[in-house]
């Protein structure tokens with residue numbers, strides 16, 4: 001571990017400790033906070049609010065009874081893991097005294113301060129936290145609509161789409177071509193497409209070695225690029241090819257009927273096509289009026305309160321979080337910061353400037369892991385920016401034992417974060 005990463009860990013521990021004070025509310029009615037979205041951001045925020053002060057009445061609105069986690073879902077696609085290992089329920093969260101409102105929030109009245117669910121139930125709030133994750137921008141990539149996703153899975157929200165892509169890989173004959181199209185920034189999980197390419201390449205190498213995987217990329221650079229490229233040339237020579245934007249990687253349209261991906265430079269007709277399309281904040285953000293024209297949600301970097309609607313906070317993938325990537329760890333870190341700020345705002349106090357952390361592992365093979373870590377704070381521009389000198393990535397030159405150790409740490413990371421959020 002480099003010195004900067006040790007600094008990161010110290011800062012992270014200090015930041016977490018500072019972010020969870022206990023607040024005493026003035027006498028009067030218990031403040032009500034509604035959190036929409038029970039993923040890494042929303043579920044974490046609901047719990048942190050209860051920890052900040054058990055007097056806050058917290059309602060967590062979630063569409064599904066079971067949450068299926070995206071981190072490690074690439075290992076399901078690569079045949080290394082069962083989908084059940086990705087699934088979590090809300091029982092422990094309910095046991096914390098949080099009301100779970102099962103349903104889809106489909107309207108927000110920012111004036112009356114209410115959220116309405118699809119079944120008509122109306123929930124009043126003093127503060128609302130929106131944590132809806134992402135939606136696909138259907139149609140932004142010509143030819144890619146909801147029907148096309150049944151043939152060309154995105155698998156960018158975990159669950160049925162993950163299993164569909166897995167089944168397509170299993171059904172493919174040895175010698176088949178797999179194409180992954182990766183979108184332009186910003187999108188959920190910047191290293192995700194490249195981890196996916198790696199674990200599909202691992203599956204092909206061990207089970208269908210005459211096959212090949214190509215990544216068609218709308219970018220010329222990506223997260224942990226040097227580490228990925230180095231590992232690919234070591235582990236998957238001739239089996240995994242990355243085509244950047246400047247070499248014709250940008251997919252401009254697709255045709256699901258013929259399983260064709262079109263770029264400025266040509267056409268690809270693979271046996272399996274994984275189209276990772278452009279994305280935006282989950283739909284409720286738009287409905288609530290907190291998403292801007294980019295499709296994402298501008299927020300105050302101290303409180304995560306929307307810049308477009310008062311008393312509505314946005315966290316996780318849906319938020320514009322400056323230098324912070326759209327990751328589960330970032331979502332969890334933002335959730336704790338936001339919960340502390342909301343608890344303070346409910347008492348009339350002024351939240352202080354936070355430090356937030358992110359760490360993200362990627363598997364390149366079951367025993368080969370790499371990571372990136374960062375620390376962030378509000379900057380003069382009002383956006384979250386890197387704390388100078390903090391964070392870092394795995395060393396480029398490292399013995400194989402370091403990669404093996406990071407693969408073990410990746411598993412531990414998943415157990416820890418899902419334990420904290422759902423356990």
Ligand SMILES: Cc1cc2nc3c(=O)[nH]c(=O)nc-3n(C[C@H](O)[C@H](O)[C@H](O)COP(=O)(O)OP(=O)(O)OC[C@H]3O[C@@H](n4cnc5c(N)ncnc54)[C@H](O)[C@@H]3O)c2cc1C
Pocket residue numbers: 036037038039040041042061062063064067069070071072073074103104105106131132133134155156157188189192196282283284315316317318326327328329330331359360361362
């Ligand atoms: C393949 C892949 C691999 C990844 N790997 C990693 C990794 O290794 N490490 C990492 O840190 N991150 C990883 N990520 C990113 C991570 O999954 C996301 O950043 C994280 O899930 C964001 O959390 P969130 O709470 O914002 O959204 P989500 O976790 O998607 O949660 C959103 C929740 O809101 C609910 N919801 C949405 N709208 C409504 C509504 N209107 N009413 C009720 N409920 C609603 C949804 O049902 C969902 O449960 C990966 C992502 C992918 C796709």
